[in-house]
Amino acid sequence: MDGSIIGICAFAAVIGLLAIRVPIAFALAAIGTIGTFVIFATRTGAFTPDRAVRPTTSLVFSNSFDLIHSYDLSMIPLFIALGHIAYRADITTRIYDAARVWLARVPGGVAMASVVGCGGFSAITGSSIACASTMGRICSPEMLRMGYDKSLATASVAAGGTLGSLIPPSVLFIIYGIFTETSISSLFLAGILPGILSLLGFLLTIFIWVKRKPSAAPAFTGVITGRDKWLAAVGAWPALALFGLIVGGIYGGFFTATEAAAICVAAAILIGFAQRKLTLTDLWESLRETCIQTSAIFLIAAAAKIFVAFIALTGVAPVIVNGVSDAQLSPVVLLAAIALIYLVLGMFLDPIGIMVLTLPLMVPLVESYGFNLIWFGVVVIKLLEIGLITPPVGLNVFVISNVVGKAVPIDRIFSGITRFLAIDVLVLILIMSFPIISLLIPNSL
Amino acid sequence: MLHRIERLLLDLACCAVVALGALITISVALRVTVNGGIPDTIVMVRELMVMAIVLPLAAATTARAHIVVEFLSNRMPLRTQGWLVVAGGVMGLLALSPLLYAGWNEAAHAITGGSYYFGQLNLPKWPGRVLFLIGMSFCWLRLLLLVIGDVRTLRSGGVPQMSQTTTSSFTEDGDKS
Amino acid sequence: QTTLILGEAGPNRGARAVATQAFADDVTARTNGDLQIDIQWGGALFKADAALQGVSDGVADLGTIIGVYFPQEMVAYGIADLPLQNADAWVGMRATDALMRTDPSIAANLADQDLVYLGTFTTSAVNIGCKDTAIRTAEDIEGLKVRGVGAYGKVFNDLGANMVAMSIYDAYQGLDTGLLDCSQGYSYAVAALKQQEVMTSYTLMDWGQVGALGIFMNKFAYDALSPEHQQALNDAGVGMADTLGRLINADNDAAVQTMQEAGVEVITLDAAERDKLVARGAPYIDTWIEQANAAGLDGAGMLDRYRTLLAEFTAERDAQGYPWDR
Ligand code: NA
Ligand code: NA
Numbered sequence: 001m002d003g004s005i006i007g008i009c010a011f012a013a014v015i016g017l018l019a020i021r022v023p024i025a026f027a028l029a030a031i032g033t034i035g036t037f038v039i040f041a042t043r044t045g046a047f048t049p050d051r052a053v054r055p056t057t058s059l060v061f062s063n064s065f066d067l068i069h070s071y072d073l074s075m076i077p078l079f080i081a082l083g084h085i086a087y088r089a090d091i092t093t094r095i096y097d098a099a100r101v102w103l104a105r106v107p108g109g110v111a112m113a114s115v116v117g118c119g120g121f122s123a124i125t126g127s128s129i130a131c132a133s134t135m136g137r138i139c140s141p142e143m144l145r146m147g148y149d150k151s152l153a154t155a156s157v158a159a160g161g162t163l164g165s166l167i168p169p170s171v172l173f174i175i176y177g178i179f180t181e182t183s184i185s186s187l188f189l190a191g192i193l194p195g196i197l198s199l200l201g202f203l204l205t206i207f208i209w210v211k212r213k214p215s216a217a218p219a220f221t222g223v224i225t226g227r228d229k230w231l232a233a234v235g236a237w238p239a240l241a242l243f244g245l246i247v248g249g250i251y252g253g254f255f256t257a258t259e260a261a262a263i264c265v266a267a268a269i270l271i272g273f274a275q276r277k278l279t280l281t282d283l284w285e286s287l288r289e290t291c292i293q294t295s296a297i298f299l300i301a302a303a304a305k306i307f308v309a310f311i312a313l314t315g316v317a318p319v320i321v322n323g324v325s326d327a328q329l330s331p332v333v334l335l336a337a338i339a340l341i342y343l344v345l346g347m348f349l350d351p352i353g354i355m356v357l358t359l360p361l362m363v364p365l366v367e368s369y370g371f372n373l374i375w376f377g378v379v380v381i382k383l384l385e386i387g388l389i390t391p392p393v394g395l396n397v398f399v400i401s402n403v404v405g406k407a408v409p410i411d412r413i414f415s416g417i418t419r420f421l422a423i424d425v426l427v428l429i430l431i432m433s434f435p436i437i438s439l440l441i442p443n444s445l
Numbered sequence: 446m447l448h449r450i451e452r453l454l455l456d457l458a459c460c461a462v463v464a465l466g467a468l469i470t471i472s473v474a475l476r477v478t479v480n481g482g483i484p485d486t487i488v489m490v491r492e493l494m495v496m497a498i499v500l501p502l503a504a505a506t507t508a509r510a511h512i513v514v515e516f517l518s519n520r521m522p523l524r525t526q527g528w529l530v531v532a533g534g535v536m537g538l539l540a541l542s543p544l545l546y547a548g549w550n551e552a553a554h555a556i557t558g559g560s561y562y563f564g565q566l567n568l569p570k571w572p573g574r575v576l577f578l579i580g581m582s583f584c585w586l587r588l589l590l591l592v593i594g595d596v597r598t599l600r601s602g603g604v605p606q607m608s609q610t611t612t613s614s615f616t617e618d619g620d621k622s
Numbered sequence: 623q624t625t626l627i628l629g630e631a632g633p634n635r636g637a638r639a640v641a642t643q644a645f646a647d648d649v650t651a652r653t654n655g656d657l658q659i660d661i662q663w664g665g666a667l668f669k670a671d672a673a674l675q676g677v678s679d680g681v682a683d684l685g686t687i688i689g690v691y692f693p694q695e696m697v698a699y700g701i702a703d704l705p706l707q708n709a710d711a712w713v714g715m716r717a718t719d720a721l722m723r724t725d726p727s728i729a730a731n732l733a734d735q736d737l738v739y740l741g742t743f744t745t746s747a748v749n750i751g752c753k754d755t756a757i758r759t760a761e762d763i764e765g766l767k768v769r770g771v772g773a774y775g776k777v778f779n780d781l782g783a784n785m786v787a788m789s790i791y792d793a794y795q796g797l798d799t800g801l802l803d804c805s806q807g808y809s810y811a812v813a814a815l816k817q818q819e820v821m822t823s824y825t826l827m828d829w830g831q832v833g834a835l836g837i838f839m840n841k842f843a844y845d846a847l848s849p850e851h852q853q854a855l856n857d858a859g860v861g862m863a864d865t866l867g868r869l870i871n872a873d874n875d876a877a878v879q880t881m882q883e884a885g886v887e888v889i890t891l892d893a894a895e896r897d898k899l900v901a902r903g904a905p906y907i908d909t910w911i912e913q914a915n916a917a918g919l920d921g922a923g924m925l926d927r928y929r930t931l932l933a934e935f936t937a938e939r940d941a942q943g944y945p946w947d948r
Contacts, residue, residue, distance in 0.1 A: 021518040021526070022533040023511035029540035040680075051680075058679030061547035062672035068498045069573055071487045071787075074469070077462050077497055174791050179633040179664065183816045185794060253800030255473045256788060262469035287459035295458070295501040296510045303540070312666035313627075356664035360634040391514070398512050411516035480765060480784045487787045551675075563693045565776065 003039060007316030010035045011348055014307075018392045025296075028393070029303035032310040033060050039313050063309045064302035071258065072171075076130050077294040078261035080403075082268055083137025084286035086239070089272030095239035096142040098232040100220050108210035108217040110146060111156045112203050114139035118160030119199045124246050125164055126171040126257055128351075128388055132161025132396040133297065136403040149216035150408040152209060155416025158400045159202050159424070162385035165351070167195035169257060172351055172384060176377045179359040183374075186442040190374050194382060194431050194438055201423040209419060238271045296402050300395070301350070308353030317345075317357040325365045334369060335432055338362070339383060346387015350395060354384060374442060375435040382428055389417050447587065451507060454500040454583060461496035468493070484565035495573040499580030503587040509606060511537070527595065527604045534592035541585045548578040625658045626843065629682035631670035634663040636814060637873050638743050641866035642686070645741060645837065645858050652854035657847075659684070674838075678736045683843040686743070689834025690772055695735060697910075697917045698728040701928050702742070702833030704910055705773045705903030707896075708932050709747040711874075712867030712944055714833045717931035718742045719863050722836075723856070725927070727919050738844045741859025742836035745808050746870045748774050749826050751886070752804035753797045756823035758889055760898040766803040769793055772832055773906040774806055780902055794820055810870060813877035818884040825889045826878075829899055837862070868946040 010031050017027035036059055040052035067073070086092045096110060103109025118135045125131050136157050143153035165172040168188035177184035210217045245267055246260045255263060272278025311317065324337045345354045359380075366376050388396040391414050401410040431437055468486055475481040505511065511533075518529050554560075555571040562568050595605035630642060646659035668676035668685070674692045677685035689696040689703055702718040722728055722739045732739055750757055750768075757763060764782030768775075769790075779785050783804075788796055790811060796802035797820040805817070812818060837859065844852060882888055891899075907925070914921030942948055 017536065018514045019517045020532065021513045021515045021529045022536045023513050025511060026533060026537040026540045029544075030536050033540060033543050055680040057543050057547035057550070058675055059667065059681045060543050061551055062668050062675055062681070064544060065495070065551070065574070065577055066669045066672055068495055068577075069491045070494060071490050074465055074490050074494055077494075078466055081462060081466070169795065175664075178791065179635060181635045181814060184791070185816060185819065251799060253796075254477055256792065256796070256801065259469050259473050262466045263473060265466050266470045284456075284459060287462055288455055290462060291455055291458040291497060291501040292505045292508055292510055295498050295505045296512065298498045299502065299505075300512065309667050312662050315660070353666070356666045360663045401512050402510065405510075409519075410512060410514055411519075414516075476767070476784060476786070480767070482784060482786075558694065560692070560694045563690050563772070565779070567693070 003314040004316040004319040006035055006038060007311055007314030010307075010310065010314070014348060015392055024393065024398060025299040025303040027303075028300070028307045029060070029064075032303065032307035036060070036306075036310045036313060039310075059309055060306050063305040067302045067305045068298055073127075073298075075125060075127075075258050075261035076133055076297070077290060078265050079125070079130055079134035080137055080294055081287060081290040082261065082265050083134050083403075084290050085265065085268045085272060085278065085283065086138065086242070087141065088282045088286055089238075089268060089275065089278040091238045091242070091268060091271065092138045092142060093145075094232075095236040096139075096146070098236040100146065101224055101229055101232040104220040104224055107214065107219070108152070108206040110143055111148065111152055111206045111210075111217060114143065115156055115160040115199065115202045115206065118157065119163050119167060119195070120243065122161075122164040122167040122195070123169075124250060124257055124260060126169045126174070128161050128164035128385060129297070129301070129395055129399055130261075131164030132158060132388075132399045133293075133403060135161060136400040137293075140400060140404050140408075144404070144407055147218045149213070149416075151412050151416030152206070152216050154400050154404055154408050154413040155420055156202065156206060158389050158394075158396045158413060158417060159205075159420035160199075161396045161399070162388050163195055163199060165381055165385055166191045166198060166378075168192065170381070172355070172381050173377065175352060175355055176359070176380060179355065180363050180373050180377065182377065183442075186374050187377050189442040189445060190378050190438040191381065192441055194378050194427070197430065197437065198382070198385075198424065198427050201427045202420060205420050205423045238268075238275070241271070242267055293402050297399055300398055304350045304353065304393070304395070308349055308357065311349065311353070312357055318361055321358060321361040321365065325361070331369055331371075334365075335379075338366075339379075339428070339432070342380065342383035343386065343390070346384060347390050348393050349387075351381075351384035351387065354387070355380070372435055372439065375438045378438040379428075379432055382431055386421065386424055386428065389421065447503075447583075447590070448507070450583065451504045451587065454580065455504040458497045458500040461493045461500070465490045465493040465497065485562070485568055488562045488564050488566075488568050492568070492573040492576075495580075496576050499577050499584075502580050502584035506537075506584055506587045506591065509591075523604045524599065526607065527599050530605050530607060531592055531595045531599070534588055534595065537588050538585065538592065541581060541588070545578070545581050545585055548574065548581050552578045623656055623658060624847075625660050626683040627667070628659050628661045628837070629665075629667040629673065629676055629685040630661055630663050631665040631668070631673060631686060631688075632663070634661070637810060637866060637869035639663070640869055641743065641862050642837070644865045645862045648858035648861055649854055652858060653851055657851055657854065674735070674737075677838050677840050680840045680842065682840075684740065684837055684839045686835060687737075687838050690832070693913070694917075696834060697913050698722070698725070698731055698919055698924065699834040699836070700910060700913075701924060702744070702831075703772050704907050705777060705830045705900065706907070706929070706932070707828075707900050708830055709828045710936065710939065711744050711746040711831065711870050712863065713932060713935040713939055714831050715742050715744050715863035715867060716935045717928060718744075718833050718836075719860060720931050720935075721924065721928050723860075725924065728924075731917065731919065732838070733841055736841040738839045738841050739859075740837040740839050740855055741862040742833065743862065743866055744831050744833040744870070745835070746810070746874055747808065747827070747831050748806060748829055749809060749824060750804050750806050751797075751812055751817060751821040751824040751881075753800070753802070753820055753822050755803050756887060756889060757804065757825045758891070759895045760902070763804075767801065769796065769802050769805040771806055773903060774830070774832075776906060777899060777902045778806070781899075791815065793817060797821060808874070809877040809881075810873035813873075813880045818881045818886050821881070821886050823887045823889060824878075824881050825891050827891045827899065828893075828896055829891075830903075864945045867944065871944070 037056045040055045041049045099113040139157045173187040472483045472486045552574040555574045560570040598605045671691045673687045689699045719742045768783040770778045793805040911921035
């Protein structure tokens, strides 16, 4: 059977299984495994299932094990633990109370503060998943506590988390740079303005949302004195100290972003104990919650990795890219086609998987049209970031869903996401139409 | 019995998170203060990651923490949804079986072959693989018991517990905007 | 017509990717189109640290295996990573290739793992670049924060460096922020990753290379081919050394020029200082001999043979020049 047909059937099967509420991880892993088995069993033309067992099991093991067996990803359990510990040690509540007092007059001020927080946090982590899992644990429960609309409280952070890879440092830009032999430092610089633009887009979304439906973000109704503001700001010091520690540590050359996660957890524990807000029992409960959440997130990511390896075997990606390449499109239509390809793949696959599958063919095509590769990199990363929040497979949404648990069903998060997506597409069109937005900073340095 | 084992595995995973956090923190502290370090930190952290992530899988399954999309299914009758939960569990058993089989082969291979990681300490490769096998095995077993229990509940006319994001929580607030 | 899958953990850019593609094209040409090779870049099928199992289990028919990830399984191949005094990329590759291709005990050791050797690459000569400091003597290394790899990293550690673990891709930021003083690397990689922007000095060590990386094939897939097709794969494998040697030498020369133009001081390490490094590496060579013996191979004998081959190809280069210059 033709590999690309198997691939397209697999996409359909994933949608079907998700629709009948099969857990995402199981749907991706099962389809990926069965599809891999079929490909290996039919490779020689005849059906030889006995020859497919060893390569199939090897592929599923190595792809899932290698994902988990990672030093760089250790920042994910650590940052999730940071969120839990900071919550129990009262660190996050205090900064949220401060935000509420200071931003009382801004409609949806706390949601906006959360998105700005995501922007700041993305300057630390190189990964959107890490950004979403940490900020999700910190921001969404606090917004829910303040009576924010469930969609707004979760979707804003899922969207804000996508800044993680656009604002440097960024693992995705590093991989893109390796695949295109473009300067990683130029790519980092090119991501800054589009990242800020996306951030402003998210703020605008929140503003419009809350203007049209003020009950989505209950305003602070009490009387606020200057003394209240001062006290709230003073109370927020541990959170600000933690943030200062991370940024100073990374940019001062004391530790890497991965190491920063561990340092921050240690500091949060110390602050919690010193302020007598954290007990050993609290700490252990935080760790238990951390482990259960991390394990569910990694199971999905590992299943997604298996699915990507299977899609690589099908050869469906080259078929699509070559189809576009052979069509001899005009530059504008080509860009639209590329955007469509990345958006569709982004519905199912994870960003790194998509890059690995498409860039070897896409980059020569794009070069033959004379496009600037730095700018194209920003476009690709922005498209991949959008894929993190589109259904049916939206890793950032899963992360937030996992973190908030019973409180908000995943469909509510996706329904909130649609509003952010609308403006995100506008931002994308701006980035695609005006390369100068991406190239201004790298060109002027 | 299984619950106690799951608790133990979860607590071991917590220990792994503490250990990897401490390992990284101490090596940074040593570097900044005495210009020293701990050999093979990366290898040890990677092995601890397997412990931290795979061991709690059974507990996560018990907590029904696996994320599902349910905007279609939650319009169906509750008993139909119950059967879908069972179907999802069966799909999980199917998806994890090859991993279990491969995990067994890999663990056996790493132990008998004596593979190790290049580094200052030449640490062996088997611990991570054995931990992977243990975590996957208990997850599979727990999933099987859940499926059996859910089928029994359905046969006796009841409705099994759903995942964390349940229909009941969806309807608990009147806001359907 | 048969399509073979080749799993490669790296990107489709750079000298090694060009050599891999040239190998694939060469195989197709030598078999009149009967054998096609579909290369899966970027670790889409398996990452570098799962490549050995991937090829051995048939996830891909062929794959690039990097020896340092499998010190036990690839102990024979590890000879090419030893800090011997052999900095010439082409000489190193041809000597490694000749040893791997002709030693029956290595072939048997690989066959036990369902592997067949096809051809070799190298990262080329190991050098070191620093920011706000410079390595002119072996003693200069003491107290520096260094990113090092393999036995070379172990020697830096023995010389009193404080080893900082990070990937070569993170080294730019590490040097920039001062987390690193120096980073071990290869000239072309420095230029490709634009590290000259954050380096102030680059020391050519004329020491050794990391050469245990190459293409291996699944034994069942190999045995299923006709002898003519097997021969075509082997011949194309030998040719890889010449292709990569030509490309990497040109890239390295251009990279050193780029560094100089960027104001990086390029230092040639004094031969006496280099010899101190080589002497410091000796214990790791002895360790390797023991490991090879433990795996049932003749470690000392293989090393003698390898040194002889290095001398032979050095002599060939000195007499006739590189093949692409002839
Ligand atoms: Na970032
Ligand atoms: Na998506």
